[in-house]
Amino acid sequence: MQIDYLIIGQGISGTWLSYYLQKEGKSFLVIDNHFKEAPSRISAGIINPVTGRRHVEVWMAKEILPFAWNAYTQLGKELGISAISQKNIIDFFPGPQMRVSFLQRVEEKGEYVFNYAEQNQFHSMFNYEFGCGEIRPAYTAHLETLLPVWRQQLKERKTLLEEEFDFNELKISLSKIHYKDIIADKIIFCDGNSSCNNPYFHLLPFAPNKGELLIAEIPGLPQTSIYKKGMMLVPLVTKGLWWVGSDYAWKFENADPTNAFRERTEQLLKDWLKIPYKIVAHLSGTRPATLERRPFVGIHPHHPNVGLLNGMGTKGCSLAPFFARQLTENLVYKKPVLPEADIMRFSKILAR
Ligand SMILES: Cc1cc2nc3c(=O)[nH]c(=O)nc-3n(C[C@H](O)[C@H](O)[C@H](O)COP(=O)(O)OP(=O)(O)OC[C@H]3O[C@@H](n4cnc5c(N)ncnc54)[C@H](O)[C@@H]3O)c2cc1C
Structure with missing residues (x-):
């Protein structure tokens, strides 16, 4: 199977990213293990304009x-x-x-x-x-309504694999990524706290x-x-x-x-x-909170086929649609991601 993007995770981040990529006519596959206690499945969904x-x-x-x-x-x-x-x-x-x-x-x-x-x-x-x-x-x-309905749509379109993502099966070459029988241009991780153990991103200040x-x-x-x-x-x-x-x-x-x-x-x-x-x-x-309370969005500074939409912390419901749109425009039109959210800011750390 050959696709544009392999997305890991269908919490609120993976849902919005797949929605915007679909709008751009891009092909993708989402892999999600349907972790019951994922924050997106137990969140109150509050979007509060004030804090503290x-x-x-x-x-x-x-x-x-x-x-x-x-x-x-x-x-x-x-x-x-x-x-x-x-x-x-x-x-x-x-x-x-x-x-x-x-x-x-x-x-x-x-x-x-x-x-x-x-x-x-x-x-x-x-x-x-x-x-x-x-x-x-x-x-x-x-x-509680949106995630299952979007999941059902992904299933009907045969764009969802309900399984655990296995890093041992991932191979990254210069221009493509390979995962089992899937070849994609890029892999984008929207897997919440699982990214703390991701070899590409574990050094980020989660x-x-x-x-x-x-x-x-x-x-x-x-x-x-x-x-x-x-x-x-x-x-x-x-x-x-x-x-x-x-x-x-x-x-x-x-x-x-x-x-x-x-x-x-x-x-x-x-x-x-x-x-x-x-x-x-x-x-x-x-x-999936971060030390400086800003999300992690964008393409890995040293691995151009690997991306991240994460670090939504306590405000995933409001941040995820906004930054999923930014990431999509970055992927499709090369528009810049907001510097305060772009993982480029960790270029030195991610070079280790
Ligand atoms: C108690 C609580 C209350 C909250 N209330 C609010 C609120 O009111 N308003 C608000 O804005 N935010 C709230 N949040 C925060 C919000 O829930 C998060 O910011 C948001 O859900 C993060 O979404 P995500 O998609 O980035 O990550 P996640 O929700 O963690 O989604 C990751 C997805 O990836 C999948 N996955 C992970 N690892 C793998 C793997 N190895 N293989 C396959 N699939 C994998 C998981 O099953 C999951 O579906 C709350 C969080 C908690 C815990």
Whole structure:
């Protein structure tokens, strides 16, 4: 089989890269082992315009957020699904200090943060002593619908191999790559944290970050908003189901769910919610984060047939479509990748 690109991984990065390459009329094959705890399969799908205690605008918000909204909307239309929703985030202040800092940000005319007029609106559902603010617009990408539907389309077009990628079978010559009976112009790795062990990319400053979550049934909660008080409560596509999380651990023994997270989060829900709920799952995974919190995108500086779309960290839902498009334009039209994301910046490290 002879193709233009061999793509490893069908998380959110591999999904968007294969979509854009398809749009350019390129031939490709995706290999994916359908790892159940891949971050793309357990993510909340939140696209939040602000970050941190100070609610500062996220990196490149003005470009990346509208791009994501348009990209998911368009892909959803093409697939006949809803791939993204616009939401507001109701931010319940956990204490007086958080209230002061949020309201200060509103006074400073910080974008995306607003006073919430109906302070008493949620008293029948939540306990909150210090009031709430509003963050908008935020979005939820519906990865639990999008990834399987795209996968099904890849299968129908015979462009998906459901198996483990085996490095021993990969041979790279000057102009082509060979993998089993496949010959391709380039191989592009979209395999999340597996790239930490990839002989071409393991020297990059990856910093995997573990996150856990609960899935809860909360039938009485309006699904028009995301709710936040220390943790996020995010409506899932299945009516009545909510994503509850997450934490951020830089040091961890393994990627398994822990009792400590479950107990802490159950206590938080007990204190916060006034309406009935039931926990139905506890999951965990590791985000493909990077030390300098910027993605890894582009062609290997010393191996022109090997590429990477990775390092999406905590923001894969917004970054993946934007940088998959950049990588596609780089591959097809030789347009440059944004220098802050281009793996060329690690040319010296990758020469070792
Ligand atoms: C708990 C949690 C909550 C999160 N919430 C959000 C959120 O709300 N918003 C947000 O923007 N981001 C969130 N993230 C981060 C987001 O999920 C990631 O940035 C994103 O999913 C990374 O996508 P990816 O496709 O690059 O990698 P991955 O999701 O890791 O996908 C890699 C794919 O490659 C496949 N693969 C790997 N190795 C091999 C191999 N050897 N052979 C074959 N196939 C292979 C895997 O099966 C997988 O399908 C969250 C992450 C976690 C863990």
